[in-house]
Amino acid sequence: MESLHYLLMKTNALFHKRVMSEMGKIGLTPGQPKVLEYLIRYGEADQKTIAAYCEIEPATVGSILSRMEEGGLILRRQKAGNRRSLYVSLTEKGREDAQxxxxxxxxxxxxxxGELSPAEQQTLQELLSRLYANLQSNSQKEKESS
Structure with a gap:
């Protein structure tokens, strides 16, 4: 059997290719689908929160959001009392594309x-969540020791 790294890498690459093929039909560019997914699921948020959830650098999210705003998918606005952060929300077009x-x-x-049973799918999701949590925890420890 192939190594875990190889299997995760190949699966992710093929999954991403399939997803981006579908996103191209909608007219979305890389980065935009996961931002839309976040906003439809969690609602309005600031750029820093979106960046952290999507595992994207804040500056990169800024350019993604600019393109999305130009495309009429999102609105950015300040909230009363917080002049430093812009809050991002979906437009009607953004909601339609997010769906x-x-x-x-x-x-x-x-x-x-494919042919995975519902129990196998749940187990896979749980295992991948644990892998992610392990890596995230180790990254946090590395940051703290730097």
Whole structure:
């Protein structure tokens, strides 16, 4: 059997390729789908929160958000009492595209899950969550010791 690294890398690459093929049909560029997914799931948020959730650098999120704002997918505004942060929310067009993103994600997930039973799918999600938590915890420890 291949190494864990190799299997995760190859699976991610193929999954990403399938997802981006669907996103191209919607007219979205890399980075935009996960921002839309975040906003449809959690609602309005500041750029820093979106960047952390999406595992994207804040400066990169800024350029992604600028393109999304130009495309009419999001609105950015200041909230009363907080002049330093811009809060991002979906427009109606953004909500429609976010729903299309969710549908496309689900379709690719179903394709990837193939013949896995619901219990196997849940176990896979739990194991991947644990892998992510381990890596995230180790990254945090490295930051603290620097």
């Amino acid at each position: 299309r993103v969710e549908t496309a994600f689900r379709a690719v997930e179903e394709e990837a899950a």
